[in-house]
Amino acid sequence: MKTTFSSIFLTLFLFTTTISPLTAIIHDSSGNKLLHGIPYYILPLLRGSGGGLTLSQTTKNACPLNITQEPFEVNRGTPFTFNPIVLDEQFIRGAYPLSIEADVINPCSGSKIWKVESTTSSKNNGDTFVTSVTVRDSNSKKKDDDDDDDKGVDIVTTGGEFNKPESCFQIVEDVMMPGLQSYQIQNCPFKCGSSDDGFTCYNVGVVTDVDGNGYLGRTDAMFPVVFESSYGTYV
Numbered sequence: 001m002k003t004t005f006s007s008i009f010l011t012l013f014l015f016t017t018t019i020s021p022l023t024a025i026i027h028d029s030s031g032n033k034l035l036h037g038i039p040y041y042i043l044p045l046l047r048g049s050g051g052g053l054t055l056s057q058t059t060k061n062a063c064p065l066n067i068t069q070e071p072f073e074v075n076r077g078t079p080f081t082f083n084p085i086v087l088d089e090q091f092i093r094g095a096y097p098l099s100i101e102a103d104v105i106n107p108c109s110g111s112k113i114w115k116v117e118s119t120t121s122s123k124n125n126g127d128t129f130v131t132s133v134t135v136r137d138s139n140s141k142k143k144d145d146d147d148d149d150d151k152g153v154d155i156v157t158t159g160g161e162f163n164k165p166e167s168c169f170q171i172v173e174d175v176m177m178p179g180l181q182s183y184q185i186q187n188c189p190f191k192c193g194s195s196d197d198g199f200t201c202y203n204v205g206v207v208t209d210v211d212g213n214g215y216l217g218r219t220d221a222m223f224p225v226v227f228e229s230s231y232g233t234y235v
């Protein structure tokens, strides 16, 4: 009897702990609940893997701005806010569709909302970027591997619109290092009305070009991050 009870209990416990990250409230690096509309730095979990996410304009007067990573760990980058799409809740929960917005002055006229932009759709700039980012010696491979071309590179820029598939993000808890809480940002077009990709969410992480510049974009890799309140840390 006791055994049965405890195994049921254990099953329930396992079930709840596996399920809970999906709706659990996200926490910042100080252990406080992540708040709607409050600016946070987005920092890589792993030490020695660069600084925080920021906005950059590599080409003079080019718009919209790209989301990139500060090369040096000491730089926290730009603060960003998280805004739930469906429910106007005070706290940010895992797997809820969000818009992510930069909390700085933007020299471009559009919004500061993140959006995923395919570099293949803009042929002029796109081709150089795809060549430099996907495979370093892609020129030689391109002819016999057309699949790479079709994939292109999807980078994250500003200029998005609230509740649009390309601006639809979520945060999920990841299990990168046991005991260390970190999160993975994903782009989930279907959660903001797109039916193009089924129920696919894409990991968002840093992809590096030949010059070592880190661009935020869709990637197969994990990019575990933590959120640090830009009002200061209270540890």
Ligand SMILES: *[C@@H]1O[C@H](CO)[C@@H](O)[C@H](O)[C@H]1NC(C)=O
Pocket: 056, 057, 058, 059, 061, 062, 063, 064, 065, 066, 125, 126, 129
């Ligand atoms: C963003 O990155 C792409 C690819 O490198 C580049 O063509 C574009 O000019 C960049 N945008 C800005 C604002 O720097």
